[in-house]
Amino acid sequence: MRRxxxxxxxxxRNRGAVAGALALAVILALALLxxxxxxxxxxxxxxxxFSLPFDRFPLGTDVAGRDILAGILNGGRVSLLIGVLASLxxxxxxxxxxxxxxxxxxxxxxxxxxxxxxxLCIPSFVLAVVLVAIFQPSVVxxxxxxxxxxxxxxxxxxxxxxxxxxxxEYVQGCRAIGMPxxxxxxxxxxxxxxxxxxxxxxxxxxxxxxxxxxxxxxxxGDPNLVSWGYMIGVxxxxxxxxxxxxxxxxxxxxxxxxxxxxxGEGLNDALNPRLRKR
Amino acid sequence: xxxxxxxxxSLSVEFESTLGTxxxxxxxxxxxxxxxxxxxxxxxxxxxxxxAMALLRLIPNPPGxxxxxxxxxxxxxxxxxxxxxxxxxxxxxxxxxxQDPMMALNPVYTIERQIGEVLRLHLGLSKSEILAEVVxxxxxxxxxxxxxxxxxYPHNLxxxxxxxxxxxxxxxxxxxxxxxxxxxxxxxxxxxxQVLDLxxxxxxxxxxxxxxxxxxxxxxxxxxxRVVVMYAGRKVEEGTVGEIFAxxxxxxxxxxxGAAKWEEADxxxxxxxxxxxxxxxxxxxxxxxxxRCAEAIPLCRGAMPELKDVAPGRQVRCFLAEGRGHG
Numbered sequence: 149m150r151r152x153x154x155x156x157x158x159x160x161r162n163r164g165a166v167a168g169a170l171a172l173a174v175i176l177a178l179a180l181l182x183x184x185x186x187x188x189x190x191x192x193x194x195x196x197x198f199s200l201p202f203d204r205f206p207l208g209t210d211v212a213g214r215d216i217l218a219g220i221l222n223g224g225r226v227s228l229l230i231g232v233l234a235s236l237x238x239x240x241x242x243x244x245x246x247x248x249x250x251x252x253x254x255x256x257x258x259x260x261x262x263x264x265x266x267x268l269c270i271p272s273f274v275l276a277v278v279l280v281a282i283f284q285p286s287v288v289x290x291x292x293x294x295x296x297x298x299x300x301x302x303x304x305x306x307x308x309x310x311x312x313x314x315x316x317e318y319v320q321g322c323r324a325i326g327m328p329x330x331x332x333x334x335x336x337x338x339x340x341x342x343x344x345x346x347x348x349x350x351x352x353x354x355x356x357x358x359x360x361x362x363x364x365x366x367x368x369g370d371p372n373l374v375s376w377g378y379m380i381g382v383x384x385x386x387x388x389x390x391x392x393x394x395x396x397x398x399x400x401x402x403x404x405x406x407x408x409x410x411x412g413e414g415l416n417d418a419l420n421p422r423l424r425k426r
Numbered sequence: 427x428x429x430x431x432x433x434x435x436s437l438s439v440e441f442e443s444t445l446g447t448x449x450x451x452x453x454x455x456x457x458x459x460x461x462x463x464x465x466x467x468x469x470x471x472x473x474x475x476x477x478a479m480a481l482l483r484l485i486p487n488p489p490g491x492x493x494x495x496x497x498x499x500x501x502x503x504x505x506x507x508x509x510x511x512x513x514x515x516x517x518x519x520x521x522x523x524x525q526d527p528m529m530a531l532n533p534v535y536t537i538e539r540q541i542g543e544v545l546r547l548h549l550g551l552s553k554s555e556i557l558a559e560v561v562x563x564x565x566x567x568x569x570x571x572x573x574x575x576x577x578x579y580p581h582n583l584x585x586x587x588x589x590x591x592x593x594x595x596x597x598x599x600x601x602x603x604x605x606x607x608x609x610x611x612x613x614x615x616x617x618x619x620q621v622l623d624l625x626x627x628x629x630x631x632x633x634x635x636x637x638x639x640x641x642x643x644x645x646x647x648x649x650x651x652r653v654v655v656m657y658a659g660r661k662v663e664e665g666t667v668g669e670i671f672a673x674x675x676x677x678x679x680x681x682x683x684g685a686a687k688w689e690e691a692d693x694x695x696x697x698x699x700x701x702x703x704x705x706x707x708x709x710x711x712x713x714x715x716x717x718r719c720a721e722a723i724p725l726c727r728g729a730m731p732e733l734k735d736v737a738p739g740r741q742v743r744c745f746l747a748e749g750r751g752h753g
Contacts, residue, residue, distance in 0.1 A: 320524065
């Protein structure tokens with residue numbers, strides 16, 4: 149409990165991070181509760197196309213007469229869900245591989261790091277496009293594709309942390325009392341290596357949302373679900389006559405990514421061991 | 427003396443590096459009996475810590491490797507054990523105290539959790555039994571307010587307290603052998619004496635064998651029964667504390683003693699051994715101490731002297747000492 153309090157005290161020092169956390173909370177609430185409080189189907193043609201915002205519908209209608217507000221609320225769910233799940237899976241894969249590579253070193257390290265570098269060499273967005281195109285676009289394939297292109301950076305970070313810790317005396321001490329390797333990795337080194345990993349994976353949520361938007365913009369999103377990127381893609385052709393249609397979801401992506409980045413920075417300040425003083 | 431607790435037979439440790447193979451420990455043999463303290467003495471780089479790590483097979487591999495030798499703990503060869511069997515020995519029958527107690531505790535866990543780890547791994551105690559035993563152990567090593575301390579984190583404790591915690595951890599399973607790798611180097615002088623007294627007292631109480639690794643001859647004189655002097659990976663002299671201090675046979679041992687007694691020497695401020703330990707890549711062809719030895723004769727630069735028994739339990743690796751020993 150006391151650790152949570154000190155964490156919050158340190159986090160609070162970064163005002164941008166507090167603003168980011170507030171903004172993120174509002175966006176989360178909109179995505180979670182919005183579709184319940186405003187139960188319009190985002191694919192329903194509810195009125196005349198190109199209706200202006202604040203006219204008959206709160207944010208107007210798109211080229212097919214679909215309610216933009218409904219799209220924003222439902223799309224937020226999809227974007228956040230994919231962003232969080234993809235980032236979480238990438239973190240788990242990356243940490244697992246990085247931990248094993250860093251702790252054991254030698255041939256295992258070589259093998260795992262060459263694999264990681266192989267993935268780092270390929271432009272990640274192109275790889276994501278290829279993966280989604282091969283395995284029909286759906287929430288699952290999009291999430292998996294984003295996770296597959298995101299884990300290498302986490303793996304490198306985790307490996308570095310584990311290398312830094314594996315020869316520390318406390319780890320030697322654990323070996324000297326006969327602790328098995330998996331316990332040393334999971335229970336002894338992991339808690340010490342986690343803070344920078346948490347920061348990176350929180351920032352990865354923002355990147356994942358951008359990637360997802362990019363994919364749906366190109367028409368590689370789940371066809372049964374609205375997402376912010378898809379809405380921008382639809383509005384693209386009428387950008388000169390109805391700019392707000394692309395701008396509204398665009399601003400939502402911007403705000404979400406900004407909020408997540410601010411939170412990530414706040415986490416960095418609060419968890420960074422170099423700033424740790426008691 | 428009955429069968430020794432620890433019997434090390436011609437232990438050699440090598441490290442592979444880009445510049446070639448480094449022989450960190452060569453053909454090292456010694457034994458420790460029950461209730462006995464053996465001091466392993468030498469400069470930095472003499473291979474004493476490497477030898478200690480090798481006893482528990484904790485040499486990182488690669489690049490390190492135990493190239494030969496046997497380590498018998500109560501008659502059982504640790505070098506022949508499987509990794510799983512070895513884990514049962516580490517911490518239970520043979521425990522280790524590290525040099526720097528600041529680094530040797532995990533900062534994210536409480537003292538109770540860390541000492542409890544040993545009890546959980548080896549004795550399979552329940553949670554409440556662990557807490558009781560941890561408090562008991564902390565009391566044994568003289569930590570005041572043990573119930574309170576058990577709940578604290580390493581950063582809440584002073585260096586001396588942390589070393590006591592380390593000792594408590596090492597003693598948790600009442601090991602037969604305690605390896606103390608420079609247990610007091612990182613501590614204040616006043617705390618040093620307390621920690622050494624503690625180790626000594628606990629040894630008597632629990633009848634352990636202690637392997638004390640140090641470069642501080644003052645500590646050796648106060649706590650050890652027997653001494654093994656190492657130089658450049660090899661044993662150069664062995665004897666009881668009395669023999670080593672009263673009648674050092676190897677010039678290196680004499681040099682170490684001379685360097686340690688500088689307070690008493692009037693006139694010269696500090697008597698030092700000239701030069702440094704030779705680089706492991708440029709070992710001299712003869713005796714590795716010859717380049718720094720004031721008494722070296724041509725023979726010393728030509729061949730490495732054998733380790734010779736000069737009296738029961740007394741060994742020296744020096745051409746000059748052989749003559750003197752027999753004459």
